Amino acid sequence: MSELIIDSDIDIESEIKRLKKELNAVILAHYYQDSEIQDLADFVGDSLELSRKAKSTNADVIVFAGVHFMAETAKILNPNKLVLLPDLEAGCSLADSCPAPLFKNFRKQYPDHVSITYINCTAEVKALSDIICTSSNAEKIINQIPVDKPILFSPDRNLGKYLMKKTGRKMLLWDGSCIVHETFSERKIIDLKVQYPDAKIIAHPECEDALLNRADFIGSTSKLLSFILSDSSSNYIVVTEPGIIHQMEKIAPHKKFIAAPPEKNCNCNECPYMRLNTLEKLYLCMKDRKPEITLPDDIMVKALRPIERMLEMS
Numbered sequence: 001m002s003e004l005i006i007d008s009d010i011d012i013e014s015e016i017k018r019l020k021k022e023l024n025a026v027i028l029a030h031y032y033q034d035s036e037i038q039d040l041a042d043f044v045g046d047s048l049e050l051s052r053k054a055k056s057t058n059a060d061v062i063v064f065a066g067v068h069f070m071a072e073t074a075k076i077l078n079p080n081k082l083v084l085l086p087d088l089e090a091g092c093s094l095a096d097s098c099p100a101p102l103f104k105n106f107r108k109q110y111p112d113h114v115s116i117t118y119i120n121c122t123a124e125v126k127a128l129s130d131i132i133c134t135s136s137n138a139e140k141i142i143n144q145i146p147v148d149k150p151i152l153f154s155p156d157r158n159l160g161k162y163l164m165k166k167t168g169r170k171m172l173l174w175d176g177s178c179i180v181h182e183t184f185s186e187r188k189i190i191d192l193k194v195q196y197p198d199a200k201i202i203a204h205p206e207c208e209d210a211l212l213n214r215a216d217f218i219g220s221t222s223k224l225l226s227f228i229l230s231d232s233s234s235n236y237i238v239v240t241e242p243g244i245i246h247q248m249e250k251i252a253p254h255k256k257f258i259a260a261p262p263e264k265n266c267n268c269n270e271c272p273y274m275r276l277n278t279l280e281k282l283y284l285c286m287k288d289r290k291p292e293i294t295l296p297d298d299i300m301v302k303a304l305r306p307i308e309r310m311l312e313m314s
């Protein structure tokens, strides 16, 4: 990666727009990115929508403003395209919690089980899975598995527990979790509810059970957005990464959105991986055409199958 020294005369936003034309690039951004990145992106979406966009784009270069597993998915869907990620260190605690060799052993222990794996995992783990899912389509996918077929669900135990309740299916869960969604303080959220009694609590299913039990609505990032748009309340306590509030305020400017606070006095409700991407790094990766996502061919071929199954089933 080139040094993060940028000439002060440069207008970074105009340069990004110019480079986008020069490279015939598309910028895909997740809702947890900084507002300025979201505003420059061609498309902002949840994990499922971003995969769909990556599959359908005619651009030669995909600039992925998100985390590593998302950019890898874009690469698997487009092996011949250049896929850039502003910071290669932008990982994910859920992906880290599920190393491929351990996952391989887990699968070996339960050969009769179908393996449904959350998209928040490495390409190697995808290559060892039967079907990938996101929080938008997991319920729909589980409901299509014959009732007599046992299921392994990996790597998020919180999402897994939530899906077991929603679908009534018993599943064997991998014991992983998201450091961001486990940081929210139930006590502080109850205090906020006292302060704003009419506020609805809306939460991402990666949160722990105790918090989900308090939520008025649970859904993926895109489902939280469509909920606040159609719902009649004026105030919401948003129990997910607060980057999404930028889009909420854009589509419903007359409503109030309160970011759920973490237990400690820190910014740990912000995803430390997502926030590694900055406007400066976005510019530099387009200027230098790196860092680039690269994967072994055999992993790409094997990982494509469960991603394609997800897209067919959702």
Ligand code: 13P
Pocket: 045, 046, 047, 048, 120, 134, 135, 136, 178, 204, 206, 219, 220, 221, 222
């Ligand atoms: P969504 O698919 O809901 O956007 O979630 C992605 C994610 O990483 C949540 O932490």
Ligand code: SF4
Pocket: 067, 091, 092, 093, 094, 095, 120, 178, 179, 180, 181, 206, 241, 271, 272, 273, 274
């Ligand atoms: Fe991973 Fe959690 Fe960050 Fe989402 S919020 S990318 S699950 S660490």
